[in-house]
Amino acid sequence: MKKWIGIWVLLVCILSCDDDNEKVDSIELSASMLNYESEGGEQGILIQSSTDWAVTSDAAWCFVQDHKETGQFSVIVSENDDFNPRMTVLKLIAGNCVKEVDILQKGQTGDLSLSEYKASVYDLNDNYAVIVHAKKPWTTKVSGNWLSVEPSGGEAGTHLVRLRFSENKILADRMGTISFESAGSENCLFEFTQEAALPDSRKQDSLALLKLYDAIGGDQMKAAGYLKNWKVGPLENWDSDMMRDGRVVKVALRGNIGKDGYIPEDVKYLSHLEEFTASATFIGGELPEGFARCKLLKILRISNGFESSNGNLTGELPRKWCVLRNLYEVDFEKNKLIGSLPLEYGNLSGLHFFVVSNNEMSGTLPTVWSNIPQISRLELASNNFTGEVPEEWAVWTNITILDLAKNSGLSGVLPVELLTTAQNNGGAVSLNGTNIITK
Template sequence: MNLCILELEFLSYLDLSFNKFDAIRIPSIHHNITRSSNLLYTDLSLNQGPTLHMDSLHWLSPLSSLQYLNLNGIDLHKETNWLQVLNTLPSLLELQLSGCNLNNFLINPSIEYLNLSSIVTLYLSNNDFTSHFLVDFLISPKISPMLTFTRAIYMGPIPYGIGQLAHIQDLDLSKNQLQGSIPSTLGNLSSLIFLSIGSNNFSGEISNLTFSKLSSLDSLQLSNSNFAFQFDLDWVPPFQLSNLYLAHTNPGSNFPSWIYTQKSLQNLDLSNSGITLVDTKKFSRLIERIPGFLILSNNSIVEDISNLTLICSYLLLDHNNFTGGLPNLSPMALTVDLSYNSFSGSIPDSWKNLRELGLLNLWSNRLSGEVLGHLSDLKQLQHIILGENEFSGNIPVEMSQHLEMVILGGNHFEGPIPAQLFNLSSLLHLDLAHNKLSGSMPKCVYNLTDMVTNHFTPSLGITIELFTKGQDYKYRLRPERRTIDLSANSLSGEVTSELFRLVQVQTLNLSHNNFIGTIPKTIGGMKNLESLDLSNNNFSGEIPQSMSSLHFLGYLNLSYNKFDGKIPIGTQLQSFNASSYIGNHYLCGAPLNNCTIEEENPKNSKLSTKNEDDDSIKESLYLGMGVGFAVGFWGICGSLFLIRKWRHAYFWFIDGVGDKLYVTLIVKLNSFLQK
């Protein structure tokens, strides 16, 4: 981003926000931008590249006509004169410097006062202010006469004198390190419309007295606070809120009774607040009339809401103890998370009309029936999470083409896997494990683009139980994760090589099926693979050498297959223990250590083979001689024993031979003695 664009003489409106710029270039010659006096609006905020930083704001000084400036998200921690720069912008109406790492500033003694009289809106939230100085300076008697704020969002500790800002409408002190109790003078700000003081380290009590004069209050944000709530049970507030955020607070086990009096609530967040008990009638009437956000996640509410029709666009009731059937929903529902409850029964027919639904999470309930037929027409669906229920039926051929997450594990789905699932270009997570699926893997060209390229996707913060690396994890699904789990089904046939070309996949689990065939060499290209489980199948052949280059592989299970040959030598594959390879009877090599000497010394393999052949020939010769001797011996002896004539002739022959030997011996002996 080069700010020489400010040299355009008649430029009045400049918006470069929400891009991916990674650097800002400021013109070196200051007077080059002096003619930009027509510039009224400048927005450089919220770029998604590496953190943008800017060492100086001196380029703002000539922009005397500037009315709106938004630098949210730009790192300004090196700029210590930003207050002085503001003093040079007399026309400024709105300034946004949120999330800019502002944690230091210098005051020029020569400046008598800050000329901030024109500012209507000031956003300095989500920085690192810890000093009282900023707010004290802004509201000190020295400059207070110059302040006519009607909307201001301060960052910094709350001084007692904040009650002087009688006309302030918006006050945001959230996301800092502020401590201490809320001053009673806060209740004097009768013009307040928006109050946000959550995500700090405040302590002490907060009660109906704190809000007794805030009759104009429309939005209240106290989330992530340690206040001790001391509201009277019969208190009726002087205001009617549109927005109430009490997430991660401690209001007590009972649903706060004063909230039931709020007839105009558009958004309610009471998640992670320890709520257990509700007034059934009042609670039902309250949640049925909220059209925006209804967030009650991570409480322990026990209630049957099956007879209600909820009109909210964002419904998050996960991690509670809701029972009975599912509620009816408005056709305008965008996000529905009812996971980790005790809902039962089937999907209501009215859910067929949820045409705008983008996320459906019913993980871990007691639901049943043929759900996917009901949901196949929801063409905007991006995330469908139905795991750990008792759903049944086939996976439909036609599903939303926008699906990024298909989590159907732990049900009773049956039939083949539709080929269309492998043509979802945005798919990141596919979990069909622990079902009754059968047939072979689809033989098609996989168009799972986001499992091949590293495409950025915003995180949803969804937590499920995922079996990876040999264990069950409470797993927070993140945009950079890619998983495929088809384990514990009745799938068969060869696994197509297309599956091993998905190079961004980190978890691949095909275990406990009936797959056959070999592992293709292309698996070596899955450089991001962290967990591979092919156990309990009928895979065969050798383990490809390319697997030794999977340097991120932290879990491997090839046990109980029909692999043979030697485990490829490499640091990675030898780092696993023998349990990763057991049950393959013809597999050898470290860490199994059961290869023979000849197998470990391939150079001697030919000599070894020759020696083995020679030994075999000798063994055959000796065996033949032994058999021949035995046959000849018993053939002659047996004949002599059985045939009398032969026996007599044999003895006559032996007797004659004996006589001849005797005569010959005597003749030889006499001749020797005579000599």
């Protein structure tokens, strides 16, 4: 009898060990889907897990706060100012168990909405852009004789509207308003402010460069063998390639800029600047709106040349840059930028190259970018973009490189014209790691 009891105990032990080896973690949720109105909001989900858990969101408009002490987490969604609904997926991980929660948000439901309702620009004359989403024909009324609108009205659909303004030569801000009106709907009022006149001189160039020198840790860079002549005598002695006709037209940074280095807003005083590059650096922080005052700017390149890691640029692309009609090349490859592609960049009529590969950006591909007629190279690989490639992009006759690879949220059918145009121009379209198909 004792022999049989011993065998039974041995079998139980063996079975217990097998159960431990095959243990599967579990997650139980109070909801697997959350729905939000266009204005956004906050909702909570209760969670029961067999082990420690974590939840992540890849969308800049969807934020997650965990409250592990109470066994729940909150999902906070910002306002959706587009007519189109949007979706993202939260991932919950507990040990070897993974579950997903679908987050759905409605688009605007009114007859008329704008991409934004308030903006400010610098003192120099130029034009800004705002996106109009309309379900019915619309018109505009402008207050401010220094401000005009093009077009002044339109049919139902999504439209890029240019707000043209003259130079502000007075030492005070001025404000204009634009009333967007659609039959049978409430009016949308857009408030537009132009800042007071700013100094524009060679002295301001040197002061702006001194601010930049301090912001990037200039003394440490000098010690490392860079910026050797900066702060030595007149500007011409600092860098011979920097000046033309007594003004700063080019700033080229290269070297071991520390992780605390950033670009100050004072670049707005470099009103003759045509090129700003920072390559093979770890320059960080948010991109300054101040570049929007550099109306002659053609090249803006801040990319990381190191294979082992990304750079440190953070935050979103400033909408204010939509005034830079001379901008030819933008390159922010290998950084940590978030947010979506600004709709207002459809105003960048001079743009040829746009590269933001290897960042953390998200959102859909803007239909209104079809207004960029000259674009030939668009690289968006290794981000979190979603949705379909707009059919409207088929109008791009100069497209040579279109790189959408490693954006698993992209789907649908690629407009055949984009593929054939790129190939005819001697280039290619890259779709690896997406769910886009070709016909």
